[in-house]
Amino acid sequence: MGWPVDKVIYLLKWTICWNSEDTLVNTLYISGIMVTLLALNLYPYKVKILSMAAPACLLFLMLRNKHEAKQDNQQVTKRFNFLVGTSETTRPLSFKQGFALDDDSWNEWLAGLIDGDGSLILSKSGYPSCEITMSLQDEHALAIIKQKLGGSIKVRSGAKALRYRLHNKKGMLELINRINGKIRHTSRVKQLEHMCSNLNIRIIYPLAITKNNGWFSGFFDADGTITYSIKNNQPQLTISVTNKLLVDVIAFRDIFGGNVYFDKGQNGYYKWSIQSKDDIELFKSYLLIYPSYSNKKKRLFLIGWYYELKALKAHSALPGSCLAKAWIKFNNKWNNRG
Known part of the structure; x- marks a missing residue:
């Protein structure tokens, strides 16, 4: 035309x-x-x-x-x-130019989220259920799951967290159908094996992962962070993902670069992190296709502004100057204060 x-x-x-x-x-x-x-x-x-x-x-x-x-x-x-x-x-709207909105990509995101923040539970009586626990700020992500699969969302008593729970058999069968073949976390695969065996469903093990998979986005929503710190009077942006086992985070390094190291704190865990602008832009471009649904997406949208202000040295600008005010405004946005 x-x-x-x-x-x-x-x-x-x-x-x-x-x-x-x-x-x-x-x-x-x-x-x-x-x-x-x-x-x-x-x-x-x-x-x-x-x-x-x-x-x-x-x-x-x-x-x-x-x-x-x-x-x-x-x-x-x-x-x-x-x-x-x-x-x-x-x-x-098109896949090549924007977000991968097909149902299979969302199922991959859901599997990644369950791998990081969820549990597939089989009661002593043989009743299956799924629970996902996230922070209060991540209600939007859980609401999307509830809208698609049913279930309930409740505030955990004494904790600043929300728990999504799905336990009706019809909903659980649909959930398993969506995530079977997409679950990758060592513990979650074992849980899925038990659940599929109980329900007479053939378990499907995942294929080798590639960058064209929404799983990374879901796992990042569960166990990832975006933060910056001041080192040598320079702001340093870091994106990271943590987990107990090396095998459950190593794919991030293989696909997106960066490094993985073992942190002895909190009984020990492995942490993948990226800090270079090229690596961060690569991961950000991935999330433009397979979007984050958690509260982390707010900081993702601020990355471009962060690099602009860093280049202008706004973090060390004279108090009261326009650049200093811009840096304060950025930090308010960064910390969800307006």
């Missing part, structure tokens, strides 16, 4: 938050403003033609895709939905 229709189609691949209830015109405005400003300088006559042709192009696209448009559908499944309910502000 030729110009300018192809340009309009490109802009329509971007969506906006459902809660904003913006119109198609605003969607195009938000998605294309930078492209338009650039084009005004480089190809003013083409921008003029595009603006004249846009109404006809939009009418053509809406008629062609009328059968696909469902105003109340908040799942990112149609190519030209104008309002899509997502937690991100803007993003492209």
Whole structure:
């Protein structure tokens, strides 16, 4: 399809938050403003033609895709939905350009989360259940699981944590069907073996993992951290994942680089970490395809701002200066204070 229709189609691949209830015109405005400003300088006559042709192009696209448009559908499944309910502000719909939203990738994320923060429990009476414990700030991740599989979410007594629990047989059968062949953690594989044996389900063992797998995102949501510290008067950003066994974290190093070392604290654990900007950008690009659903995603969105302020030496700026105020504002965002 030729110009300018192809340009309009490109802009329509971007969506906006459902809660904003913006119109198609605003969607195009938000998605294309930078492209338009650039084009005004480089190809003013083409921008003029595009603006004249846009109404006809939009009418053509809406008629062609009328059968696909469902105003109340908040799942990112149609190519030209104008309002899509997502937690991100803007993003492209296609797999190559944005998030891997297929169900299998979500199942991989779920398996990774259970490997890190979950348990597959078989009672003495033979009743199966699944429990996942996360911090209070991660309620959104557990709510997504509850929406898909059922179950309950409750605050753990005396702890600043939430517990998701699924124990009805129908829900557990669906859960096992989703994660069978995707569970990798040493302890969790044994739990799955017992559960599958009890339910007469053939267990599937996972294949060698690659970077095209949502498991890393789920395990990072469970056992990962994003933090920075000041060393030699310079901020140092670190992304890490910890676990008791080396075999359960070594895949992060093999895929994303960095180092793994043993920490004797807390009865001993292995920690994978990355600190170089290249390694962090590589891992961040992975999470743009297989997104984090935990509260950690807030800091992921701030990484670009962190590097901008670091380059300007905002951390050591004079108190009261604009740079110092920008650094304070960044830290408030970083620590969820506004």
